[in-house]
Amino acid sequence: MSDTASSLGAIQVSPRAIATIASEAVLSCYGVVGMSAATLKDDIAEILNVENVHRGVEVETVDEMIVVDLYVVIEYGTRISEVAHNVMQSVKFAVERALSMQVAEVNVHVQGLRISNDD
Amino acid sequence: MEAQDSLSHSAGSAIQGSGWQKRTQIDGSELLGALRAASANLEANIAAVNALNVFPVPDGDTGTNMSLTLRAALDEAGAEPSNSVSELGRAISHGALMGARGNSGVILSQILRGFARGLDAQDTMDTHDLVTALQEGAATAYKGVMKPVEGTILTVVREAAQAAEQAAEAEGDLLQVLEYTVLAARESVKRTPQLLQVLADAGVVDAGGRGLECILEGMLRYAQGVPIELVAGEEGEALTHVNPVDEQFNYDTQFIILGPGLDVMSIRDRIAQMGDSVLVVGDPETVKVHVHSDNPGEALDYGISQGHVTNIIVENMQLQSEAFVAATARPAEAVPPAALTARTEALSEVGVVAVVSGDGLQKVFESLGVSAVVAGGQTMNPSTQDLLEAVDSLPNEQVIILPNNSNIVLAANQAQELADKIVAAVPTKTVPQGIAALLAFSYQGDLEANHVSMAAACQQVETLEVTQAVRDAQVNGLDIAQGQFIGLLNGDLVTVDAGVEAVIRNLLDSIDMDDVEIVTIYHGADANEDQASQIGELIEGSHPEVEVEVIDGGQAHYFYIISAE
Numbered sequence: 001m002s003d004t005a006s007s008l009g010a011i012q013v014s015p016r017a018i019a020t021i022a023s024e025a026v027l028s029c030y031g032v033v034g035m036s037a038a039t040l041k042d043d044i045a046e047i048l049n050v051e052n053v054h055r056g057v058e059v060e061t062v063d064e065m066i067v068v069d070l071y072v073v074i075e076y077g078t079r080i081s082e083v084a085h086n087v088m089q090s091v092k093f094a095v096e097r098a099l100s101m102q103v104a105e106v107n108v109h110v111q112g113l114r115i116s117n118d119d
Numbered sequence: 120m121e122a123q124d125s126l127s128h129s130a131g132s133a134i135q136g137s138g139w140q141k142r143t144q145i146d147g148s149e150l151l152g153a154l155r156a157a158s159a160n161l162e163a164n165i166a167a168v169n170a171l172n173v174f175p176v177p178d179g180d181t182g183t184n185m186s187l188t189l190r191a192a193l194d195e196a197g198a199e200p201s202n203s204v205s206e207l208g209r210a211i212s213h214g215a216l217m218g219a220r221g222n223s224g225v226i227l228s229q230i231l232r233g234f235a236r237g238l239d240a241q242d243t244m245d246t247h248d249l250v251t252a253l254q255e256g257a258a259t260a261y262k263g264v265m266k267p268v269e270g271t272i273l274t275v276v277r278e279a280a281q282a283a284e285q286a287a288e289a290e291g292d293l294l295q296v297l298e299y300t301v302l303a304a305r306e307s308v309k310r311t312p313q314l315l316q317v318l319a320d321a322g323v324v325d326a327g328g329r330g331l332e333c334i335l336e337g338m339l340r341y342a343q344g345v346p347i348e349l350v351a352g353e354e355g356e357a358l359t360h361v362n363p364v365d366e367q368f369n370y371d372t373q374f375i376i377l378g379p380g381l382d383v384m385s386i387r388d389r390i391a392q393m394g395d396s397v398l399v400v401g402d403p404e405t406v407k408v409h410v411h412s413d414n415p416g417e418a419l420d421y422g423i424s425q426g427h428v429t430n431i432i433v434e435n436m437q438l439q440s441e442a443f444v445a446a447t448a449r450p451a452e453a454v455p456p457a458a459l460t461a462r463t464e465a466l467s468e469v470g471v472v473a474v475v476s477g478d479g480l481q482k483v484f485e486s487l488g489v490s491a492v493v494a495g496g497q498t499m500n501p502s503t504q505d506l507l508e509a510v511d512s513l514p515n516e517q518v519i520i521l522p523n524n525s526n527i528v529l530a531a532n533q534a535q536e537l538a539d540k541i542v543a544a545v546p547t548k549t550v551p552q553g554i555a556a557l558l559a560f561s562y563q564g565d566l567e568a569n570h571v572s573m574a575a576a577c578q579q580v581e582t583l584e585v586t587q588a589v590r591d592a593q594v595n596g597l598d599i600a601q602g603q604f605i606g607l608l609n610g611d612l613v614t615v616d617a618g619v620e621a622v623i624r625n626l627l628d629s630i631d632m633d634d635v636e637i638v639t640i641y642h643g644a645d646a647n648e649d650q651a652s653q654i655g656e657l658i659e660g661s662h663p664e665v666e667v668e669v670i671d672g673g674q675a676h677y678f679y680i681i682s683a684e
Contacts, residue, residue: 031225077263082220102537
């Protein structure tokens, strides 16, 4: 749980809620074509359904700081490092804006690439 | 400086266009020239495109990112020039891929990749190839995202490609096809706020779409044979430099001429003599005219001499540009309740944001050189976001925040941590503390030195506040009835009485007046001025060595805020 103290009481935000915010931000990033589960079955990255995208996000809080791990599938042919970098920025921005809590780390794990062009 | 190197093949400081009138195909070197012109045109508009970003977003410099991406593509293409459009396309595609920067840069790299695939196995490009290339560019761009959002660069590239196809079907030459493409892109960019609510809320068009329009427009200018000035654009120009090349002319004039028997070419030639950004497209029945000039009448008179003129739009670009700069410098206008006033000139490297309630107090803070005021106070606490927006609205990279209320100190501390700029919050809990801190601000000092001296200064002042109890209560051993006046010393409730004067007298008795030299009384919106003057005279009477000043603060809730220092 992530806590914020105020004079009226405490606000707790569950990792699942943070995961939802993060996955929304990820999917709006250009070049990301899907999220994949953190643990791969048979080493194949399956793209999660929209209802399950939170399974591609792991959220931890360490010393009141949020650490997010993302498991994504990226479009083949894009510059993966740049897409991953954009993902980091967007997720950090979206989570911090929604929660007013600091995001310490956003780790992007590229689980697979999707080839949608036949060249 | 890389920018200049990559474009140094062209002589002088301008890219000379090559006329594509009546041309049905071009080779790789001409396509490269058009793309160089596109890059130069985008570069000339970097600041304007950057300024369109919906505030606030993480990818905050769309124009810069797109420009760097296109430049990387051209560097690669320039390294091994080829007359074959397919070879050129491969180099462009690879260069853009490797050089893609930011979200918008990655999208542009995908558009260029698709564009190149559309030219695969071609040595030259004809109108049909251009259409295929644009369509492939659009299709490839859409594939790269899970949830394509309309009202973005994606929409613009798709609609531009559609227009190109229509123009090619009408058997236009390369120039005509490009003209229709640019016109469609421009219209599409204008429609983006209708498709995407965040754009409408922010009162801007989509930045990526506008960037693409600049690219296509640059290609068109090259095709028209119009030279494109190279600007020595530094990466990430400040907003204050919004100055698109077009604005040497004052008026944007658009109208439609209805035929029959219109000669598009001769109309274009004539309009082109009147100004720049000339776009004349159409057929003998209908011609659309667009020109930036200083005399809209001249273009209209000419139009009337050719046929019936309709759909006339004349806009003053100079005023628009000023209004735009003003609007972007004050982005929080749409964010109630914190009305924000920002002054754009940077007197110091360090800006100061203060939270203040009341017109009078706002004037006091402004006269003391605060850079931006966020409205707020006891019962109207601005959010961290409101503070961040005020911080971002300043031209300064280093900003000090004065919360001026104990309830806002936390938000100020959070703003300090979340801001992209270097921010320091001085924990001022009262308005007098904020004023004392501001008086200690040094224009020459850096952020750290100011932070230290301001934090020290705000401890040197005693704050006396008088307000009315909103309900019965028991605080600090005092029984308070609703409607009674209560006095706070540095935020702590210390006295209560039915009369204002008695409360103030008690407050003054509770501090050591021997150390006090100046007393300033800020009377609030609910207090009356005569009473304030009487209180001032009262204090002067009992403490003749003290200098008393009475100021209309206009603050809500607090009848009087008094500082003693």
